[in-house]
Amino acid sequence: MSHLVTAARxxxxxxxLVFGLNGFFQFLPQPEFxxxxxxxxxALAETGYFFVFLKLTETTCGFxxxxxxxxxxxLTVLAPVVANIIMFHLFLAPAGILPGALALALGVFxxxxxxxxxxxxxxxxxxxx
Numbered sequence: 638m639s640h641l642v643t644a645a646r647x648x649x650x651x652x653x654l655v656f657g658l659n660g661f662f663q664f665l666p667q668p669e670f671x672x673x674x675x676x677x678x679x680a681l682a683e684t685g686y687f688f689v690f691l692k693l694t695e696t697t698c699g700f701x702x703x704x705x706x707x708x709x710x711x712l713t714v715l716a717p718v719v720a721n722i723i724m725f726h727l728f729l730a731p732a733g734i735l736p737g738a739l740a741l742a743l744g745v746f747x748x749x750x751x752x753x754x755x756x757x758x759x760x761x762x763x764x765x766x
Contacts (some may be wrong), residue, residue: 650702660692674729709754
């Protein structure tokens with residue numbers, strides 16, 4: 638089982654590291670999106686900060702997943718990113734959903750594998766310090 642967890646962690650880490658770095662260096666071609674998706678991407682790009690923040694987050698979390706450090710934190714930070722990837726493709730560009738679905742499956746599998754790390758976060762009666 639540990640080899641499967643390691644493989645999933647490395648694969649998800651590579652996914653986010655590569656796509657995160659691609660946001661800065663554009664070494665992969667940009668896909669064509671339907672008009673509503675293009676408008677959304679354009680609006681987010683106009684903010685001036687969103688894609689820099691997103692790609693820096695993806696790159697950093699991908700790196701941590703690859704080296705096996707802060708894995709539960711990386712999974713927690715990436716969860717809303719993966720959710721938005723899925724929602725974007727479900728509602729605006731369904732043809733490109735496969736990579737996001739793979740990221741979702743890997744993330745869920747890893748969250749389960751690291752479930753003991755999330756016990757305190759999921760405690761409904763958690764107390765400070």
